[in-house]
Amino acid sequence: GAVVSQHPSWVICKSGTSVKIECRSLDFQATTMFWYRQFPKQSLMLMATSNEGSKATYEQGVEKDKFLINHASLTLSTLTVTSAHPEDSSFYICSGLGASGQPQHFGDGTRLSIL
């Protein structure tokens, strides 16, 4: 089945640093990538949707200057959390979509802890 590789799996860093999370589709071309955030015991919240070669569409309330998304190729999307603060600590997960009407394929997620 289709595989999405996400890394790092977890990261701990100091407040004020920027963190980049990568999401790669290994055996299919992801025309669309989704970035989600999940707090403990809550469901996934969509942060933004990116299509290869175009600007990401951010959900209401998500700061685009803080959560930078790049989808430069059909197999790679990155999320950079800029100037991270403790409140940005969360579980971030990406998913890739090949063709419309197909299921999304999820990465294993990145657990981000900001000290």
Add this chain to the structure above:
Amino acid sequence: KNEVEQSPQNLTAQEGEFITINCSYSVGISALHWLQQHPGGGIVSLFMLSSGKKKHGRLIATINIQEKHSSLHITASHPRDSAVYICAVHAPMNYGGATNKLIFGTGTLLAVQP
């Protein structure tokens, strides 16, 4: 009220039991997904369906479009089935924001005891 409601929120079962998780939604959809999230956080897509019934191994998913309801059944449950099961629906084209968005239920935490 959430647009996608799941019940129960928590479920404990004994190994071998037949399990049913329910999902009701209030928006028009093109498809519904059942996802499985393990304690480590990774998510696996179990089913994507828009009508009728699908079966994969011990898992069965059904959907009734008219009643806006779907069920996920697990037969002969096993401790390795312990996970959070999430129902998600494909948002309609006029929902707002990007296309192909999923609207998620809050999940059902299943624990199967040996």
